[in-house]
Amino acid sequence: MEKKNGAKELILNGILFENPVFVLVLGTCPTLAVSTTLLGAISMGLAAMVVLICSNAVISLLRKVIPDTVRIPCYIVVIAGFVTLVQMIMHAYLPDLYELLGIYLALITVNCIILGRAEMFANKNSVGKSALDGLGMGLGFTVALTAMATVREVLGNASFFGIAIPFLEPFKIAFLTQPPGGFFVFGVMIALTSFITKGKYPKKKSFSCEGCPSAGVCGSKECAGCSSAPEAQEKGGEA
Amino acid sequence: MNSKYLKSIAVLSLICLTIAALLGVVNFITAPVIEQAEIEATNKALAEVRPGADSFTPLTLTDYEGLDATITDIYSDTLGGYVVKLTTAGHQAGLVIMVGIDENGAVSGAKCLASAETYGEEKTYGDKTVGATAETIDSVATVSGVTKTTKAYRNAVKAALDAAIIISAKGGAQ
Numbered sequence: 001m002e003k004k005n006g007a008k009e010l011i012l013n014g015i016l017f018e019n020p021v022f023v024l025v026l027g028t029c030p031t032l033a034v035s036t037t038l039l040g041a042i043s044m045g046l047a048a049m050v051v052l053i054c055s056n057a058v059i060s061l062l063r064k065v066i067p068d069t070v071r072i073p074c075y076i077v078v079i080a081g082f083v084t085l086v087q088m089i090m091h092a093y094l095p096d097l098y099e100l101l102g103i104y105l106a107l108i109t110v111n112c113i114i115l116g117r118a119e120m121f122a123n124k125n126s127v128g129k130s131a132l133d134g135l136g137m138g139l140g141f142t143v144a145l146t147a148m149a150t151v152r153e154v155l156g157n158a159s160f161f162g163i164a165i166p167f168l169e170p171f172k173i174a175f176l177t178q179p180p181g182g183f184f185v186f187g188v189m190i191a192l193t194s195f196i197t198k199g200k201y202p203k204k205k206s207f208s209c210e211g212c213p214s215a216g217v218c219g220s221k222e223c224a225g226c227s228s229a230p231e232a233q234e235k236g237g238e239a
Numbered sequence: 240m241n242s243k244y245l246k247s248i249a250v251l252s253l254i255c256l257t258i259a260a261l262l263g264v265v266n267f268i269t270a271p272v273i274e275q276a277e278i279e280a281t282n283k284a285l286a287e288v289r290p291g292a293d294s295f296t297p298l299t300l301t302d303y304e305g306l307d308a309t310i311t312d313i314y315s316d317t318l319g320g321y322v323v324k325l326t327t328a329g330h331q332a333g334l335v336i337m338v339g340i341d342e343n344g345a346v347s348g349a350k351c352l353a354s355a356e357t358y359g360e361e362k363t364y365g366d367k368t369v370g371a372t373a374e375t376i377d378s379v380a381t382v383s384g385v386t387k388t389t390k391a392y393r394n395a396v397k398a399a400l401d402a403a404i405i406i407s408a409k410g411g412a413q
Contacts, residue, residue, distance in 0.1 A: 062254070065250060066250055066254075067243070067246055067247045067250060069243075069247050070247040070248075070250065070251045073251055074250065074251055074254050077251070077254050077255055077258055078254065078258065080258075081258035081261065081262060084262055085261065085262060085265050088262070088265050088266060088269045088273075089265070089269060091269065091273050092268075092269035092272040092273050092276070093269075093272070095276055095280070099353070099354070102354060178384070
């Protein structure tokens, strides 16, 4: 896996082919919530990217030290630590953005893109590659949020980065700034991404049960052959 | 088997301690900056909700009976008005609001200083309450879709207006 993934592929995967929002359909809650304004969307994307890069790097660094049985609590502590760190720094030096993101900044902790990448990628790959994966996924998340926010703010609110576009005012579709409008734009974006990638992504291995964050606790029959399945872990532990 | 559990506990504890230490260092650096920024934000908000007033004097809340429990600070200003700061529950985590009241008992400005709400309407709702008095504040409409947050905001403004009446009835700032 490591040999196949060059820096360019890792970043391109994150942005397009395995885009966390439009292809892997992760992080839907913050995507719908903060994509009403471009400033909020870009800020959230960048904050999540910083957390993704740092948490991926640290989890990869500790992957041989963290016992399998406590890996999820360890990941959560690392992720929550970095989120709190970003929160403190933003509160001190970027108070306007801190106010703008509000509760969603703290909720990066439970963003499944971050936990998903920790489990799917960082705990199996080197520090460098994990950091690059974080960068790619973070950029993918930012691009996805920006794309959605552009449509929702320009067409829904007749403004761009908060600056009013007077000639669009009579034609604005307020529905797009509401939650149903968010789901509508989200669906259109997923369809568009699928069209661009010709529906070939995600590759099956990305969604195999080994890649599933719940594989360690899943009792599904399909997981029986998976090395992350409880029985396989038990055997590994005994060995 | 025991050593396996002990290793798990030791690793998790060590990670928690390391992260806590890192956060402690960052908090040590950022806390004074945040505190300073909050003082500046308060001063800016005081000037915004009571335009024209030169200085503000904090009042002692315990000197006045019947004040709403959500009120955290009250200031009197040089023009005979008041500024009331409140922390109230909104839809979720709550709002910190500052309300300016002029010498005639009408709202001269209302500003949301901090919010953990998700919608953002609380940032501008205060403008709708400008000019309202204790008698007319109930007629200021809430915003559809953000009803709980804006209702909490309106109630906070009402509590501030009531506080100004209580203080004035006691002969003004003491």
